[in-house]
Ligand SMILES: NC(=O)c1ccc[n+]([C@@H]2O[C@H](COP(=O)([O-])OP(=O)(O)OC[C@H]3O[C@@H](n4cnc5c(N)ncnc54)[C@H](O)[C@@H]3O)[C@@H](O)[C@H]2O)c1
């Protein structure tokens with residue numbers, strides 16, 4: 001199965017490295033000419049994954065036509081750009097493996113749902129889990145959820161992408177795998193706020209647990225399975241991104257917690273903090289589904305410029321409730 005990767009950011013590059021680990025040819029489409037040039041000439045993506053020597057089997061291209069020879073396409077553009085990028089590519093019936101984590105603004109669609117709208121004949125799979133790109137690219141042990149409604153497709157993709165240090169776990173719960181990845185980015189911002197505002201380790205653990213409760217409420221309302229939400233793509237990724245400044249979402253939250261403005265923190269960033277874009281659309285989607293998501297609502301208020309003390313005070317002053325509700 002010849003793999004094509006759409007998106008030359010940190011994660012697309014790391015996944016190309018995984019797919020090329022046995023020396024198989026991999027085609028990587030990137031928007032930035034300097035990324036294409038750097039990978040082909042020097043086997044390095046200096047813009048998004050500097051310092052990692054890449055396999056010479058990875059060939060980068062700026063021409064989407066070069067993806068025509070691939071049997072399966074990994075979609076690794078940021079969630080808000082998946083529709084635009086996929087619209088440029090003739091996909092037909094080839095499988096699309098969605099690796100972005102987010103919900104599309106305006107439509108409130110998960111990226112897999114966007115892919116189905118743009119390419120209705122393409123089978124869809126989702127690859128998601130606790131995966132810092134620099135660790136995966138460095139060959140450190142990593143496990144992911146690989147979800148596909150078609151079990152045979154899920155098995156074929158898992159076998160093709162598995163590497164000694166990269167272990168996919170198969171699932172048929174595409175929606176569950178997507179919701180975990182999208183929601184955890186918003187919750188990681190909240191955990192960063194706790195860190196930046198110096199609220200302590202108890203508060204961080206409380207946020208992870210209560211954040212997981214709201215991820216679960218939303219996921220179940222949208223048809224996800226509880227086991228998926230408690231697995232690698234849900235709780236696993238939540239724990240990772242709520243614990244480390246290696247997470248762009250957590251780092252954004254640290255800045256917000258220190259009282260800096262979201263607009264300043266997001267200005268001129270080359271890298272993507274998906275939670276900032278997913279938070280407002282997740283709040284809308286939760287309201288539409290009748291699901292209470294107080295941590296998500298608090299993150300939205302902070303992104304809109306509300307003072308940290310006011311937002312945290314309001315979160316703590318809510319009426320007491322049953323833990324299981
Ligand atoms: N970096 C990670 O560790 C990691 C791990 C798992 C999943 N992801 C997810 O992968 C997706 C891509 O993130 P990344 O970390 O590879 O990106 P990145 O932050 O490293 O790079 C930004 C990417 O956005 C692209 N981009 C910017 N403007 C664009 C536009 N107008 N149209 C199309 N593309 C545009 C750039 O070309 C580049 O590929 C995100 O959804 C992210 O949540 C990232």
Ligand SMILES: O=P(O)(O)OC[C@H](O)CO
Nearest residue numbers: 129130131132247248249
């Ligand atoms: O840096 P972040 O916050 O986008 O997190 C990257 C990955 O999603 C971690 O699994």
